Amino acid sequence: MLFVQFLIIAFTLLVISRIILNFKKSKASLRGTLLWLGLWLVVGVIALLPQTTVFLAKILGVSRGTDVAVYFSILFVFLVLFRIIVKLEKIEQEITEIIRHLALKNPKEK
Numbered sequence: 001m002l003f004v005q006f007l008i009i010a011f012t013l014l015v016i017s018r019i020i021l022n023f024k025k026s027k028a029s030l031r032g033t034l035l036w037l038g039l040w041l042v043v044g045v046i047a048l049l050p051q052t053t054v055f056l057a058k059i060l061g062v063s064r065g066t067d068v069a070v071y072f073s074i075l076f077v078f079l080v081l082f083r084i085i086v087k088l089e090k091i092e093q094e095i096t097e098i099i100r101h102l103a104l105k106n107p108k109e110k
Contacts (some may be wrong), residue, residue, distance in 0.1 A: 008047035015042050035040070 016037060023033040046052055046069065053065030062068050 003029065005047050005050075009044055012040050012044040016044075 019028070019033055019040065023030070024061040028036075050065065053068050055065075056084060057063065057065045057068045062071070070087050
């Protein structure tokens with residue numbers, strides 16, 4: 001086992017333990033916990049068995065396994081970024097509604 005594989009596996013186990021701890025403390029939803037656990041389990045499997053990315057590369061018609069990992073990572077980052085932006089816009093709309101409600105309920109007198 002290469003040193004980098006050992007580091008990735010150790011880091012993966014640390015992250016998985018934090019995910020489980022956050023779920024037990026009710027800081028994360030079941031859906032989010034399962035999503036992140038799945039992601040980090042995939043990272044662990046790829047670290048243990050790097051030939052899996054080569055197999056996926058052949059199926060998808062990509063030249064190298066590393067490229068497949070990078071492509072999927074970029075897609076995942078864009079998906080997470082999109083979800084964050086959607087949630088921020090929803091929060092902004094909710095804050096605007098609350099402020100409007102408070103402004104109409106308590107108008108300032110000049």
